[in-house]
Amino acid sequence: MKRVEKVGEESNINKENLIKAIGDLFAGGTETTSTTILWTILYFLHHPDKQTRCYKEIQDIIGSGRLPSMKDRPSMPYTQAVVHEVLRIVNIGVFGLPHSVDEDIIFHGYHMPKGTVVIPNLDSVLSDDKIWGDPDVFRPDRFLDENGQLVKREEFIPFSMGRRICLAEYMAKMELFLFMTTLMQRFEFKPVDPDNLPTLKGVFGITHAPSKYEVRAIPR
Ligand code: HEM
Structure with missing residues (x-):
């Protein structure tokens, strides 16, 4: 800025x-x-087996004596699969951000004059039965291949796509990995009342967020 000035x-x-x-x-x-971290903890309350599997991976790769680091991530496909599956199933940025076309175009037979506002519906891909088979089921394994390695799926678009894709996709995935592994390394998350789990129904605002819930974070 100073140079330009x-x-x-x-x-x-x-x-x-x-x-x-x-x-x-x-x-x-x-x-x-x-919001994604809040959703992950909420899904763990509903799927304690998945929390246990993540904790086992943390113990196998990191242990308890040091903090998780990005160097651990490639060796922790299950934890990464959990992050992917949470991002897919909750789709916090349902409609991405509005864009507009900068010239008249015809797209799939629809004429869009210059300036038309386009709002992408990411959910139509992230919850498509034809792509995922059982989109409403929380199943991190869908992101693992037969050798238990993370698979890239082009339909995984919670960060949108194209030139205006979330500019922080890599950083967000890094933050989610580090925060979640650090939290899980230190705490076990349990419901306050196991017979009355908090709802998975979200609230739509700036993001698609979970309804307010209470959780017991028990030090490991
Ligand atoms: C779970 C984490 C996140 C998700 C799911 C997410 C999702 C999205 C989505 C769907 C868009 C709209 C892309 C489009 O216009 O088509 C977007 C844009 C954007 N995101 Fe993220 N985001 C996340 C984290 C972050 C973080 C950590 C930052 C900043 C540090 C960030 C900064 C931005 C900015 C500045 C844009 C606008 C980019 C542009 O218009 O060119 N996001 N994000």
């Missing part, structure tokens, strides 16, 4: 844009990850 160049690299970009990072970067 110094040479007096006409540029968008200015204070106004810097403030907006920082605002975008805060807005896009806080609720998204924290």
Whole structure:
């Protein structure tokens, strides 16, 4: 910014844009990850076997004596599969962000004049029976191959797709891996009342978030 100012160049690299970009990072970067963590814990309350399997992987690869690090991630396909399955099933950014077409186009027979607002429905892919078979079932194994390794599926689009895909996809996955493994290494999550589990029905706001719930975090 200083260099551009110094040479007096006409540029968008200015204070106004810097403030907006920082605002975008805060807005896009806080609720998204924290909401996904809340969903993961909620799904663990409903699927304790999956929590146990993640904890076993943590014990096998990291143990209890040190913090998880990104170097551990490639050796922990099940934990990664859990993160993927939570992102798929809860789809926190249901309608992505609105975009508009910058020229007249015809798409699948529909004429869209320049300026038409387009709102992608990510859920139509993430919950498609034809793609996933049982989209309403929480099944992290769908992201593992027969050797237990993580598989990339092109229909996995919680971060949207194309040129305006979430610019923090890699960072968000990194945060989710580190936060979740650190939490699970230290706590076991249990329901307050096992006969009355908190609902998996979410609330739609800026993101698709879980309804408020209580959980017991028991130190390991
Ligand atoms: C679980 C985590 C996250 C999910 C599921 C998610 C999902 C999304 C989605 C669906 C979009 C819309 C893409 C489109 O317009 O087609 C988006 C955009 C964006 N996200 Fe994320 N996001 C996550 C985390 C983050 C984090 C951690 C940051 C920042 C540190 C972030 C910053 C942004 C920004 C700035 C945009 C707008 C990009 C643009 O318009 O070019 N997101 N995200």
